[in-house]
Amino acid sequence: MRVLQELIKNKYLYSLAIPGFIFLAVFSYAPLSSHLLAFKSFQLQKGVFGSDWVGFDNFRFFFDNPDWLKITWNTVYLNALFLFFQIAIATLFALFLNEIRAAVFKRLVQSFVFLPYFISWLVVSLMVFGLFNGTNGIANRLFAWFGWEAVDWYQTPWVWPIILTMVSVWKNAGYLSIILLASIVGISGDYYESARIDGATRFQQVTKITLPLLRPVIIVLTLLGIGKIFYGDFGMIYGIIGDNGVLYPTTDVIDTYSYRALRQLGDFSMSSAIVLYQSVMGLLTIVIFNAIVRKIDKDSRLF
């Protein structure tokens, strides 16, 4: 009753939220019901709610296949690599950019490194292919110039975590560095002023003032990344690797795996089991890490 009263009292205000509410309900909440399918044997005619229960059979099937370990490891390992190097390079970048006094140079460099953020992974995939394809890729032509043997990159699984990390840094570090640079600019000039009077070098100012004051932002960015550590970047992996099975051992992530289970095998139940497993792991990670951060640095926690 109180709820209704509040709604009626502010009916004009709440009515503004109706479209958003509907979109959330339809596109974010209604699909949640499909998690039920993880415990069912899905039949198209019977639908999500009518299909027969099968208990944990789908999970048993998924966990019996050693693939689950591989894709879980790949997802976490690749995301950890991406996260670490993106943040490390972006921080370095923001610190360096901040040292530049020449405004034009600064703006130009900033524009260049932000540019890759604006293109789709498909466009990136062509660039990667031009660089690494086995027959006439730029990398192999450089190798030949140095007198090294050519590498058939697209047939060599172990190099891909490195290549993908480089690509992810290339695409996202510029974007992260802008967030970091904004926080650096927000640091009061007084700190630097007094450090200079005490005779600190520029390098010391960076390590002793800027970096410690950036810590909260870096922690938040890391936390946001860790929260998504069980969610592979489908656009990136599928865009660049596609259906190249040779590279699956090092590049296949939960998202590409469940996509193939659904689209190529048409196995809705199995795909649901994978997705539910992924959602639960993702939720656990964020809760645990938030608890840890709450202990270390209360102000940096997410909730």
Add this chain to the structure above:
Amino acid sequence: MEAKIRENTMSERMFMFVVYAFLILAGLGCLVPFWIVVIDSFASEKLLNKGYVLFPSEYSMEAYRYLFKSNQIFKSYGVTVTVTLLGTILGVFVTAAFAYVIAHRKAKFGNFLSMMTYLPMVFGSGLVGFYLLIVNWLHMKDTMMVMILPYVMNPFFAFIFVTYFRSLPYEINESATVDGANEWRIFFQIIRPISTPVITTVSLFFSLQYWNDWWLGLLFIDNTNLYPLQILLRQILNSQSFKLFSTGVLIPPAEGLKLAMVCVTIGPIVFAYPFVQKYFVKGLTLGSVKG
């Protein structure tokens, strides 16, 4: 005086050298791939078969001629432009209005709505539910709507709006209420005009998202008439596109076509980039404020 001397010491200069070297290398590293893609799209097919080069020795417009000979590219452009425009307008309106309620002091359920936005970011529904929703429940496969509606309500952009709306002085709202304006009028006639900067920023983020998306097209679009640019690009990159181009040319310039298609796809972004970049920077700065 003392500080000035220190600035010129050897180690200081070494430090600056490293800084400049790093930045120049990074800047070039980000720019060169674009340069290669653009300049090589005008290179002759014979040259491209030997791999990409920084400075082509032979130029040709063959790839573009081939690309524009069929009307598929125009259809796809139409689809992407329509999706981007409609999606952006709808997205900004829905997301901003929702965020306005969350940010409003009078709304007791603001926290509930904010929680409702946040939860799906933490516990997703995943591919299967989404696929069934679109295909079996909403029957939106192979429609323009399927490329628009799923992204309309965006939690991340909503929080950008919330942060901005909370920064506005509440007196504006109070005085308008006293003057007898209802919340719709306040939102559209008072809040909207003073929120132009954040609206611009979020609009650009929306446009970028719609323009670059190929996930929805990949899942739900099989009808070639509805292919957005990104899906057409994907078909061309996978060399599966030749049936889309019913032209008289016997041997299509496959490599050049890929590059030309990439240029056509990223063209509007690259041209708009110098003018809109600052709004994106502003948006990231706003979004990074926790709240």
